[in-house]
Amino acid sequence: MAQYKGTMREAGRAMHLIQKREKQKAQLQVLKQRIAEETISKCKVDKQFSAHYDAVEAELKSSTVGLVTLNDMKAKQEALVREREAQLARRAQREAQRRRLEARREGERRRARQRQIRGLSFSLDDADDDDDSGGPEAGARQRHLGKNPDVDTSFLPDREREEAENRLREELRREWEARREQVKGEAVDVTFSYWDGSGHRRTARMRKGSTVQQFLKAALQGLRKDFRELRAAGVEQLMYVKEDLILPHHHTFYDFIVARARGKSGPLFSFDVHDDVRLRSDATREKDESHAGKVVLRSWYEKNKHIFPASRWEPYDPERRWDRYTVR
Template sequence: MSQAPQLGSAKGNEAARILSMAKQREKEQQQMEETRKKIQEANKVSVSSFGSKFGKSSGDIVSDELGKKTIGLVTLEELKKTKEELAKKERILADLQRQEELETEEKETLEKRQKRKSKLSKSNLSFGDDLEEGAGEGEPETKKKIIKNPTVNTSFLPDRERELQEIEERKKLTETWHQEQDLKKQEVIEITYSYWDGSGHRRSIKTAKGSTIGQFLEQCRKQLMEEFRELRGCSSDNLLYIKEDLIIPQDLTFHYLIETRARGKSGPLFHFDVHDDVRLKNDARIEKDESHAGKIVERHWYERNKHIFPASRWETYDPSKKWDKYTIHGGEVNTL
């Protein structure tokens, strides 16, 4: 008989506990609804008034609201929804705060500009009054007429028209000079040379002044290879042209040697007619247009015999090196 009342008492306690939890949940839902309404109303209020009322930043307010809403039993969906609403509220509050800051800055800038304009207008007015007072006291000044002096030399002054004319004249002169040089390069000259293989074999050939030494050597090779079979298998790159004891580079032209009046160790490089000696007979102060026949040799012959005369006197042509004296193999000197 004692067990029946105990069972009834346990069921009563369980029912009371369930009823209490239901009431608590209903109370929490009412609190959440009230909080949601407060948030909606707060979104309509400016950030400055909201902060001054609670003394907190937007981030602190959102954190407090999240703490209040998550008290008690809350489902995952309700928690996510609450976080989304609070995040939206935080963005709105931040935008409102930034807008108010921009409006404040714009207002301050406008006030500064107005103050600056008022100061400038006052200073201009005071300066104008001083000018009017000064003009009233003194006598009116007569303007002096400026007249140009026609006798002054103005050629040193910049003149666009004159400069363009000078540029055009220089351009025409340059074109004329190039045309003259092209005509000179086309002129044909006869060159006497000596193929040297230990003894001289003198020949002559005609070529244009604009020909390079390399082109001239190829012409000579073709002329000589019928008589000298060793030149048939030799290219012009393996030949050397020695003029007045100087080895002339193959990229130079006869036109260059003539125009620059180049000089060698034993005679001028700009004449290609032949004389036996360049030593002067009568007047040592006058340079005669006398030169020796240029020698053509194979490169390997020069390498084998460069310690023996006449190859021992040969050296590569250097345009920067000046030869003030002509010397012959015996040491005789022609002073110019």
């Protein structure tokens, strides 16, 4: 076993050395390639300079035949060097201009291809029609791109169409809000009964946007002078029971009307109060009628919630649907 482990360690060490040598070879190859590239570049530069000075030397030999003084020789050499440098500068300038011209032509060809592609689904206005309709001024006007009516482009983004849709949506929203506020401001007569074991019917004029708490406050002000137990009571001590459902104080009449909320024996609010169907022989039949709600003290409800009709009352649940009336 020990011999096997030693063999494995030797094999791992050998593998590690092989990988290290391969890595060093790769680095050496990259270094050689870089040195070769630098040598080639330097040779090119040297060739350019040597060609330049060779040309100057040849020109100098051809123009100085015979005996000349040293000063004339230096002056002639300097003049030839300046002239040669000027020629090279002009050549470089012409080469730069040629490259700019090629780049400009390439840009024009690219724009022409883009216009051709856009012309597949967009068409230019007819030039003849422009000339006939407006004369020389119309011909000078810039053409504009328009959608081809024969191509379905509804799936493409359109800023003008989106802005028009946003404006229409905003107008509809403001119109709906104005209509909602108008409906909330409508006055209605809410018929109710103060229930203390028997009914005492009253009517309060409220707005559809009023909350149940506001309604109970108005009802309490009218009931205090007739019922002694209500003189010290507050709104939070009252309950409003409609169609056998105990309504929360924060809901508005408008909320129930818009949602077309229903109770056990009919709609919560349609403001057409009728007699209670449960007091007639056809109590099992659902009626599309609204009945007078009950204003009740919570203390009375806690004492009598096991007795009819309080035994039927349940808290209002907006998720529950009372589509069919069930007799208990």
